[in-house]
Amino acid sequence: MNRPAAPRSRQLTGGSPWHRAGLRWNPFGEPPPEDLAALIVPTEPADAVDWLRQPRVVQQYLGDAGRGKTARLRRLAVFFPGAPYVYLAEDEPVPPLPDPAGIPGPLALLLDEAQRLPSRRRRRLFAAVARSGGSLVLASHADLSTEVISAGLTCRTVCIAGLSTDDLLAILRRRIAWARLADAAPALPQPDDAQRLIAEFGDDVRSILDTLYERYQDWAINGGRHPWRSVT
Amino acid sequence: MAKCDLSIHLDDDKTSYRGGDTVTGTVEVRTDAEVQCKALTVECQWRTHGKGNTARGRAQRLDLAQGIWPPGAIQRYAFSFELPHGPFTYHGHYLNIGWFIRAQADIPWALDPKAEQEIGVEPNPGQEPEWANLVHRMDALPEALRAQIGAPAAPLTPQALRVSSALGYGCLSIIVIPLLLITMFGLYHGISLLRNGGDWIEAALWIGVPLFVLAGLARGPLAVLLGTLRNRWAGKRLQDIDFDVTPLTLRRGESVQIRFSCRPDQNTVLNRATVRIEAEERVTQGSGTSRRTHRKQVYSHEEDLPMPHSLSAGLPFQREIEVTIPADAPPSFIAVDNRLDWTIRLQLDIPRWPDWSGERAILIHP
Numbered sequence: 001m002n003r004p005a006a007p008r009s010r011q012l013t014g015g016s017p018w019h020r021a022g023l024r025w026n027p028f029g030e031p032p033p034e035d036l037a038a039l040i041v042p043t044e045p046a047d048a049v050d051w052l053r054q055p056r057v058v059q060q061y062l063g064d065a066g067r068g069k070t071a072r073l074r075r076l077a078v079f080f081p082g083a084p085y086v087y088l089a090e091d092e093p094v095p096p097l098p099d100p101a102g103i104p105g106p107l108a109l110l111l112d113e114a115q116r117l118p119s120r121r122r123r124r125l126f127a128a129v130a131r132s133g134g135s136l137v138l139a140s141h142a143d144l145s146t147e148v149i150s151a152g153l154t155c156r157t158v159c160i161a162g163l164s165t166d167d168l169l170a171i172l173r174r175r176i177a178w179a180r181l182a183d184a185a186p187a188l189p190q191p192d193d194a195q196r197l198i199a200e201f202g203d204d205v206r207s208i209l210d211t212l213y214e215r216y217q218d219w220a221i222n223g224g225r226h227p228w229r230s231v232t
Numbered sequence: 233m234a235k236c237d238l239s240i241h242l243d244d245d246k247t248s249y250r251g252g253d254t255v256t257g258t259v260e261v262r263t264d265a266e267v268q269c270k271a272l273t274v275e276c277q278w279r280t281h282g283k284g285n286t287a288r289g290r291a292q293r294l295d296l297a298q299g300i301w302p303p304g305a306i307q308r309y310a311f312s313f314e315l316p317h318g319p320f321t322y323h324g325h326y327l328n329i330g331w332f333i334r335a336q337a338d339i340p341w342a343l344d345p346k347a348e349q350e351i352g353v354e355p356n357p358g359q360e361p362e363w364a365n366l367v368h369r370m371d372a373l374p375e376a377l378r379a380q381i382g383a384p385a386a387p388l389t390p391q392a393l394r395v396s397s398a399l400g401y402g403c404l405s406i407i408v409i410p411l412l413l414i415t416m417f418g419l420y421h422g423i424s425l426l427r428n429g430g431d432w433i434e435a436a437l438w439i440g441v442p443l444f445v446l447a448g449l450a451r452g453p454l455a456v457l458l459g460t461l462r463n464r465w466a467g468k469r470l471q472d473i474d475f476d477v478t479p480l481t482l483r484r485g486e487s488v489q490i491r492f493s494c495r496p497d498q499n500t501v502l503n504r505a506t507v508r509i510e511a512e513e514r515v516t517q518g519s520g521t522s523r524r525t526h527r528k529q530v531y532s533h534e535e536d537l538p539m540p541h542s543l544s545a546g547l548p549f550q551r552e553i554e555v556t557i558p559a560d561a562p563p564s565f566i567a568v569d570n571r572l573d574w575t576i577r578l579q580l581d582i583p584r585w586p587d588w589s590g591e592r593a594i595l596i597h598p
Contacts, residue, residue: 016321016352024350025281025282025328025330026281026282026328030281030283030284030285030518032279032281032286032288033286066522070522087519089519213283221323
């Protein structure tokens with residue numbers, strides 16, 4: 001379950017410019033939902049999974065947009081298949097949230113953009129989780145730990161900031177493994193490449209992926225320079 | 233080695249097809265231990281990839297087998313799918329359309345083994361257009377195009393009505409009304425200061441600042457309003473404007489007639505009239521606050537509409553131009569979060585007068 005999505009497709013003769021590059025598609029495009037979990041690099045999954053198996057606990061992820069809050073929730077969802085994932089969209093009515101008591105397994109809910117839930121409904125949700133004895137995962141732009149603790153839950157907050165060279169390399173290599181053809185060995189980024197990207201974009205993974213999408217398009221479609229400096 | 237491996241073999245190793253062709257092949261299952269399979273299925277489906285959220289067509293699906301596979305065995309299961317006439321394989325900048333044969337075995341208490349093979353699907357030259365295979369969101373088409381391809385008119389959904397009215401009332405009550413009140417108070421106070429011989433700088437600030445803020449916030453709606461007003465104003469001079477594009481649906485390599493007519497109410501000098509044909513990929517990525525739309529122009533052709541230097545007052549004027557769509561142009565495609573749109577724009581540059589512009593959407597079939 002932890003390994004990246006396995007390449008399964010063979011070369012399509014002629015046609016696709018990506019196949020000539022040893023890839024099925026641009027590795028830095030938007031993956032389909034079914035492939036998303038396998039592309040997420042775990043930073044603390046084992047730790048978080050153990051924590052969430054305890055009763056009445058909450059794991060809260062705080063961070064700016066593009067830092068990987070949603071990715072972490074998606075990753076955790078793999079370990080708790082019965083727990084529903086709910087994304088609260090902006091400017092849309094809040095969907096009905098599942099009753100924590102009715103969820104089999106320790107984790108009751110993974111709630112993305114939790115700060116958008118009106119405070120009264122948030123308090124009701126936290127109280128329901130406390131009553132059910134389950135656990136909860138939140139991704140939020142605002143710190144909700146005070147409300148969580150008031151409801152009688154134990155809160156652990158993970159502030160997502162900073163990006164190590166190893167983590168970025170793992171993210172990029174997983175993407176390429178996901179996109180490569182079964183019988184091809186496309187070039188992989190080296191630590192130098194990752195360090196350059198971190199120097200340019202900081203810990204904004206979304207901007208890094210956006211830039212690499214354009215660089216791969218330029219290389220595979222227009223015959224431009226290879227995205228990795230290590231490849232001559 | 234895994235307990236169970238799947239692979240897909242297409243007959244004659246063929247990977248390029250035309251719409252209407254039949255794809256035949258086998259799914260090969262290799263096991264190195266006894267495997268119980270709840271269902272072995274194979275699907276044929278198009279899906280998009282690139283920068284936008286994945287859109288996909290309805291899958292043709294076959295149930296191939298279920299039961300127990302013995303260790304060390306190789307099983308082969310034949311499949312056959314008839315390909316529809318579109319959408320066709322496309323590789324653009326933000327938008328790509330691919331066809332995939334995908335096999336999957338449902339194994340209890342284990343990772344389901346999968347195999348996938350991409351195939352190329354090209355248009356069949358003699359085939360009549362089947363718009364439903366290219367336009368997967370009829371509601372996203374302008375009314376004229378819907379009528380042209382025989383699609384029913386799209387009613388506004390209750391959800392769309394609810395959201396738009398909720399947003400409208402929300403904006404009105406939260407932003408517009410307080411701003412209008414502040415502006416009116418500022419204007420009243422500023423004028424009162426001027427009337428009573430107060431400081432004129434203070435009066436100018438009371439009047440100017442709220443007006444400035446209001447104009448800044450209303451920039452978007454103002455741009456739309458100004459565009460409409462500009463066309464109306466230009467139309468006052470040109471009068472009885474008719475901008476017509478026929479046909480609205482055509483094949484690559486065919487020509488489109490663009491006709492413009494008017495009856496100016498006074499002698500009107502024209503600097504230039506240009507017709508621009510454009511194809512644009514437009515994809516949407518993510519959802520909520522991280523929802524972003526990416527656009528890329530993939531075809532653009534501009535041509536001058538032959539015009540006299542001036543149009544005479546009261547005399548009807550008409551010009552036509554025929555433009556051919558290139559034989560390798562990307563076909564139209566409209567699906568959720570992924571589309572390739574074709575438009576024809578006409579712009580008339582009238583000196584010392586607002587320009588007139590018109591736009592028509594067209595559909596291109598391969």
